[in-house]
Amino acid sequence: MNMTDDKIPESPDSTCKERLTLKKGEKLRHRSLVDAIFREGGNIYEYPLRLSWRKLTEDELEATFRDHVPAGIDSLQMLITVPKKKRRHAVDRVLMRRRIREAYRLNRNGLKAMIQSNPDIRTLGIALIYLHNDNLPYSTIESKMKTLFRKLSAKIEGRRKDLPEAKAADNTKGSDNEKQVKREEGE
Numbered sequence: 001m002n003m004t005d006d007k008i009p010e011s012p013d014s015t016c017k018e019r020l021t022l023k024k025g026e027k028l029r030h031r032s033l034v035d036a037i038f039r040e041g042g043n044i045y046e047y048p049l050r051l052s053w054r055k056l057t058e059d060e061l062e063a064t065f066r067d068h069v070p071a072g073i074d075s076l077q078m079l080i081t082v083p084k085k086k087r088r089h090a091v092d093r094v095l096m097r098r099r100i101r102e103a104y105r106l107n108r109n110g111l112k113a114m115i116q117s118n119p120d121i122r123t124l125g126i127a128l129i130y131l132h133n134d135n136l137p138y139s140t141i142e143s144k145m146k147t148l149f150r151k152l153s154a155k156i157e158g159r160r161k162d163l164p165e166a167k168a169a170d171n172t173k174g175s176d177n178e179k180q181v182k183r184e185e186g187e
Contacts, residue, residue, distance in 0.1 A: 022105055025074035028125050032064050034079065037125050044151050046144045048132030049100070053152060058122040075123055076112045078104060082130040096130050099138045103145040104128065111149050114156065126152070 028034055033056075041054030061069055080100050082093040115121050128145075 020105055020109075022101070023074065025072040026077055028077040028079040028127065030065075030070065030073075033073075033077070033125050034127070036064065037127050041125070041127075042155065044148055044155070046148045046151070048130060048136060049141070049144050049148060050129040050131055051148045051152060052127040052129065053124060055121045055124045055156060057120055061122050073123055075115050075121070076108060076126070077123060078108075078126045078128065080104075080128045080130075086130065086133055087135075092135055095135060096141075099136075099141045100128055100130060100145070102138065103142040107142065107145055107149060111153060114153050118156070121156070124156075 028037075037052050037054045041052050044051045044053070056064070061073070080097050082096045082100075084093065087093045087096060111124075115124050128148075
């Protein structure tokens with residue numbers, strides 16, 4: 001059997017599923033796209049992670065590059081950053097990068113399906129930044145990643161009201177809350 005197949009072999013008790021490997025096209029590596037995420041993109045926080053994101057249409061993607069759009073750009077691209085200021089030892093940075101990558105790899109399918117069903121989005125670039133000073137267990141990282149993906153999906157689809165945090169914020173009154181809602185709607 002060839003291991004480069006995109007399908008897992010069928011077993012008697014399960015159906016054939018797509019492999020969950022990370023491909024080269026899913027890694028955000030073009031400097032112009034990375035810079036644009038941090039310069040023009042939005043941010044979502046779910047401590048200990050920050051998700052910076054930017055969605056691009058086909059025209060915006062073509063305008064980003066001078067000559068042509070490189071061939072390997074997938075519909076969902078990501079990068080992971082664990083700052084040296086937070087985790088001084090390389091071993092700790094690598095450990096947290098691996099945990100974040102694994103949580104992303106296993107939970108990205110819902111987000112990917114939503115992007116592919118939306119004809120306005122050619123690619124969605126996301127950057128995951130680790131903010132905590134200590135190593136956290138994988139279960140914590142995974143639960144926070146799921147929450148981030150739910151929040152991102154809601155923002156992209158314009159369903160801000162469906163989030164429990166948004167409902168609680170909408171029930172409180174005050175000028176600061178109204179300014180925050182106006183800022184989020186403007187994004």
